[in-house]
Amino acid sequence: QQQVKQSPQSLIVQKGGIPIINCAYENTAFDYFPWYQQFPGKGPALLIAIRPDVSEKKEGRFTISFNKSAKQFSLHIMDSQPGDSATYFCAATPTSGTYKYIFGTGTRLKVLA
Amino acid sequence: DGGITQSPKYLFRKEGQNVTLSCEQNLNHDAMYWYRQDPGQGLRLIYYSQIVNDFQKGDIAEGYSVSREKKESFPLTVTSAQKNPTAFYLCASSILRDTEAFFGQGTRLTVV
Numbered sequence: 001q002q003q004v005k006q007s008p009q010s011l012i013v014q015k016g017g018i019p020i021i022n023c024a025y026e027n028t029a030f031d032y033f034p035w036y037q038q039f040p041g042k043g044p045a046l047l048i049a050i051r052p053d054v055s056e057k058k059e060g061r062f063t064i065s066f067n068k069s070a071k072q073f074s075l076h077i078m079d080s081q082p083g084d085s086a087t088y089f090c091a092a093t094p095t096s097g098t099y100k101y102i103f104g105t106g107t108r109l110k111v112l113a
Numbered sequence: 114d115g116g117i118t119q120s121p122k123y124l125f126r127k128e129g130q131n132v133t134l135s136c137e138q139n140l141n142h143d144a145m146y147w148y149r150q151d152p153g154q155g156l157r158l159i160y161y162s163q164i165v166n167d168f169q170k171g172d173i174a175e176g177y178s179v180s181r182e183k184k185e186s187f188p189l190t191v192t193s194a195q196k197n198p199t200a201f202y203l204c205a206s207s208i209l210r211d212t213e214a215f216f217g218q219g220t221r222l223t224v225v
Contacts, residue, residue, distance in 0.1 A: 032211035043216030
């Protein structure tokens, strides 16, 4: 079964810190890697996404780093704020043509004021 | 406003009952999905549909059923065969396989 492994499960940082969340996949046939942010009681919302022909992508304070050879990708949050406290999910879509998003297990981030 | 609407927000089910969760989208997306979310387990795919009148089982389809009679609608029925239905259910839609999936606000189902 295709999997995406996410770590850590939870993370606490001080305001202004740079939390890093890591994901690794076990199947080379993925071609889209989005990150979603979810607040309690709400549905996830797309934060940023990357494709495997790019090694890094920045959008505001959020950066994705992608290492195709290691089958790993990570999310960095610069100058983190208490409002960034949420659960973050990485995901990947297989190239097989089926419409599936394979999600990681999530990272609960808390940014202390 | 374009988006995905799930209803109800909270749902209580008695043992042995079937319940149906509604999901409607006005984004003109072909693909729709149902996910189940449990603490510490991320989002697990129940069913997905790429086109009207067609749907596929996901990783945890047992005890669930769906229909896709209209492009805009993808209701999920939680049957009495689902032994542990208490969870947060999320519906999503997308244009293509490798583009953003838009999620609804979820339905929290509790068995009483």
